[in-house]
Amino acid sequence: MQFQIIPVTAFQENCSIIWCEKTMAGTIVDPGGEFELLVKAVEKLNINITKILLTHGHLDHVGAAKALANHYHVKIYGPQQEDKFLLDNLPQQSVQLGFPFCEAFEPDIWLQEGDIVQIGDEQLSVLHCPGHTPGHIVFIHHQQKVALVGDVLFNNSIGRTDFPRGNYTDLISSIKNKLFVLGDDIMFIPGHGPTSTFGQERINNPFLV
Secondary structure (H helix, E strand, C coil), X not given: CEEEEEEECXXXXXXXXXXXXCCCEEEEECCCCCHHHHHHHHHHHCCEEEEEECCCCCHHHHXXXXXXXXXXXXXXXXXXXXXXXXXXXXXXXXXXXXXXXXXXXXXXXXXXXXXXXXXXXXXXXXXXXCCCCXXXXXXEECCCCEEEEECCEXXXXXXXXXXXXXXXXXXXXXXXXXXXXHCCCCEEEECECCCEEHHHHHHHCCCCC
């Protein structure tokens, strides 16, 4: 599996383009905005987008999802259904954050813990990791030991829990009981900021030690 991280919007959200090097089938994970930038990046990589993946329902992670799904004629997968209220509320989020207007939408397929998402010959496992939002999910590529964790965990920080239906206890449980148990050598791509490993965060993250 190959990947490229493209920060988008004023929030510098880490949108990830990932693809199977053998088949050149790919996906865009958390396209928070800047539709044209992402389309140009896909064209430059010369990959075939087969689906759009979402970790959770906050606008800075989903703002360009519907436009990209329409452009590539593909389905949107995720998040887990508990985030429906956030996707229903996208027009209000647009106003609150000062983003371009974003219509409410539902994904074509809600994802659940244990689901497998196929990208060409590559597989991503789905974990339900609530806390930042109730329906937040994480994608794990076990063979390459890479995780796309959205806003659950950051380099030296953790996701906020002061948003509607955020829950600090759930967040810490998700990190310690769902992510860290996968092993210290898992490298993760957070929703914002630099990458890290679960081992580095387990030892050094001031919110978790």
